[in-house]
Amino acid sequence: MDPRIIPFLQSHSTIIVVSSTVAISLALALKWVRPKPLPGIPHHPITSFWGDLPAMAAAAKENGTIYEHGSFFERSMRELGPVFQIFIGPFSKTIVITDPQEIEDLHLRERSKFIDASDVLIRGFQSTIPLGQVAMKTNDVWRKHRRITAPIVSSKYLNQLAPVIDHNTRLLVEYWEKKIEIVRREGGTCFACAGDFQNSALDMISQIIAGRSLQAIPNAISHLSKAEPTRNAQGALTFPIPGVALLDATHYLFRCIGDAVTLPPVLSTVYQKVLSLTPRFRHHYGVICDHIDSCLADCRRDVQQARALGEDPDLAESMLGMIAAREGTPGQDDMSDKEIRDEVLTSFFAGHDTSALSMQWCMKFLTDSPHIQKAMHEELVAAIGDPALERKPLTFADVSSEKTPYLEAVVIELLRCARVAEGTSKQTTADIILLGYHIPANTDLIFPMTSNQVNDESMEKVLHTFDNVRSAASKEQGPNARRPWKNGKEFDPERWLVDNGDGTKRFNARAGFANPFGQGVRACAGKQLALLELKMYIAALNLAFFLDKIPEELSSYAAQINVTRSPIYAYVNPKPWKEVQA
Numbered sequence: 225m226d227p228r229i230i231p232f233l234q235s236h237s238t239i240i241v242v243s244s245t246v247a248i249s250l251a252l253a254l255k256w257v258r259p260k261p262l263p264g265i266p267h268h269p270i271t272s273f274w275g276d277l278p279a280m281a282a283a284a285k286e287n288g289t290i291y292e293h294g295s296f297f298e299r300s301m302r303e304l305g306p307v308f309q310i311f312i313g314p315f316s317k318t319i320v321i322t323d324p325q326e327i328e329d330l331h332l333r334e335r336s337k338f339i340d341a342s343d344v345l346i347r348g349f350q351s352t353i354p355l356g357q358v359a360m361k362t363n364d365v366w367r368k369h370r371r372i373t374a375p376i377v378s379s380k381y382l383n384q385l386a387p388v389i390d391h392n393t394r395l396l397v398e399y400w401e402k403k404i405e406i407v408r409r410e411g412g413t414c415f416a417c418a419g420d421f422q423n424s425a426l427d428m429i430s431q432i433i434a435g436r437s438l439q440a441i442p443n444a445i446s447h448l449s450k451a452e453p454t455r456n457a458q459g460a461l462t463f464p465i466p467g468v469a470l471l472d473a474t475h476y477l478f479r480c481i482g483d484a485v486t487l488p489p490v491l492s493t494v495y496q497k498v499l500s501l502t503p504r505f506r507h508h509y510g511v512i513c514d515h516i517d518s519c520l521a522d523c524r525r526d527v528q529q530a531r532a533l534g535e536d537p538d539l540a541e542s543m544l545g546m547i548a549a550r551e552g553t554p555g556q557d558d559m560s561d562k563e564i565r566d567e568v569l570t571s572f573f574a575g576h577d578t579s580a581l582s583m584q585w586c587m588k589f590l591t592d593s594p595h596i597q598k599a600m601h602e603e604l605v606a607a608i609g610d611p612a613l614e615r616k617p618l619t620f621a622d623v624s625s626e627k628t629p630y631l632e633a634v635v636i637e638l639l640r641c642a643r644v645a646e647g648t649s650k651q652t653t654a655d656i657i658l659l660g661y662h663i664p665a666n667t668d669l670i671f672p673m674t675s676n677q678v679n680d681e682s683m684e685k686v687l688h689t690f691d692n693v694r695s696a697a698s699k700e701q702g703p704n705a706r707r708p709w710k711n712g713k714e715f716d717p718e719r720w721l722v723d724n725g726d727g728t729k730r731f732n733a734r735a736g737f738a739n740p741f742g743q744g745v746r747a748c749a750g751k752q753l754a755l756l757e758l759k760m761y762i763a764a765l766n767l768a769f770f771l772d773k774i775p776e777e778l779s780s781y782a783a784q785i786n787v788t789r790s791p792i793y794a795y796v797n798p799k800p801w802k803e804v805q806a
């Protein structure tokens with residue numbers, strides 16, 4: 225025998241022994257290792273190594289996602305109550321909380337200091353935006369970032385931003401007017417709208433945050449006459465419009481974050497390390513960073529010019545403009561260029577897809593509720609003026625809840641029902657008690673948005689049985705925090721309106737529970753901006769168009785989740801109000 229073969233055989237026998245041992249251990253692990261529940265907290269029976277994963281996969285297959293009506297989370301909250309634990313494999317356990325009163329009390333009062341952003345979420349953002357506030361625990365750096373960026377959602381800046389938002393919503397109206405002509409010419413039934421909202425929302429967020437629109441909608445308008453639309457079996461047209469590099473880059477990086485969040489800790493870190501070295505990642509990341517760096521340079525130059533002319537540099541109409549105007553001012557915090565870039569990217573990720581998807585869901589809800597469209601149109605025409613006669617720019621004040629309460633109710637109801645962020649997550653930093661259950665430190669908590677709709681009168685009976693274990697403050701606030709919804713799964717803006725007794729109505733933000741932006745110190749940083757954008761989009765579209773029926777096959781509410789919850793079918797059939805029968 226060739227002596228060189230001996231070490232080869234030896235090394236191979238090692239491989240054989242090692243791999244058989246691994247295989248046997250894995251088989252034993254799969255048979256014997258089980259998730260270990262926290263004592264006393266309800267859970268589904270544990271029958272395998274995988275915990276709830278098979279049930280979740282089956283529910284997702286049957287219902288589209290685990291967050292849909294009748295799917296995993298709704299079934300679990302009805303079977304197990306408002307606090308339960310779920311297991312994804314043997315080592316990951318998460319506590320789910322669905323009681324509105326307890327969710328609010330935990331985030332806003334005494335126990336809020338014992339919860340923080342979860343490691344899972346933070347890890348997911350690490351390779352893309354490590355210095356963005358969403359990727360940080362609630363520490364001094366996070367507080368500095370909030371101090372510097374938060375003024376952009378104050379009334380002062382929102383007033384200044386309203387013309388920018390109005391301009392972008394008008395461009396969308398103009399685009400749709402042209403599309404309607406083509407759909408009619410081609411004998412189509414409706415057109416796809418998902419891409420329109422994605423493009424428009426990214427134009428808008430880029431202009432508001434970085435000071436420069438991407439011009440995706442103006443480009444689409446100029447390409448429309450040459451575009452050859454495709455037509456599906458139901459007569460819906462889709463217009464092929466040249467892609468915008470920044471939109472592709474934003475979507476790609478956002479998807480990478482979504483993948484990283486769903487992977488177990490070690491895999492997530494390795495995945496992100498490898499990903500960050502790939503040419504595709506580097507290309508997309510580079511496209512976005514170049515855009516932001518060049519916008520920042522423009523803003524700094526504008527500020528210098530304004531100062532040189534003795535003008536106020538803080539009339540900026542963007543977050544970067546606002547940051548540049550305050551840089552170097554005594555007593556003000558500063559961020560490094562890398563910190564600024566990560567914050568801008570955070571806003572692109574957090575603020576573009578959420579707004580675009582909310583609008584897609586909105587189109588579905590409104591199409592299926594002509595009476596709501598008509599009531600909103602009447603209110604807007606009375607408050608703002610008939611756009612057929614004169615369409616003045618919409619202002620911040622035009623869409624306030626005092627002037628247009630019905631519009632306000634439509635937006636809140638839309639967010640309650642759309643659930644684009646399908647849940648929020650936190651992690652305990654100390655032992656806490658939740659509805660009488662002991663939860664140790666470092667436990668993951670999730671708050672599925674399902675509870676915004678499912679907490680109806682039947683669930684209320686169950687929640688009532690926990691009233692004696694609530695905190696003192698919660699007991700005091702109780703009736704305010706937890707009014708059960710009647711027909712909670714229906715889209716009904718009226719539920720947010722109160723009769724003034726003189727034929728008019730006012731908006732009541734405390735009519736019942738909805739937390740689409742999360743709650744407490746780590747709630748959505750862009751909530752006020754998002755609300756203003758949605759109100760102005762909906763007002764501009766509703767002033768211009770009535771959304772007519774679309775073929776039934778395209779009206780489904782089926783959803784999918786890719787970080788956020790989106791409708792699978794997003795089509796519209798708008799027509800001018802003058803064609804609508806009274």
Ligand code: HEM
Binds near residue numbers: 575740741745750
């Ligand atoms: C309809 C639109 C939007 C929805 C439904 C939404 C929802 C949310 C939710 C649920 C969270 C997590 C809150 C939590 O963990 O408790 C969040 C976080 C955040 N959102 Fe929004 N958001 C929207 C628009 C925006 C916009 C327009 C911006 C900014 C331009 C923005 C910026 C942020 C940021 C920076 C965070 C992270 C906050 C932190 O970790 O401290 N969002 N958002």
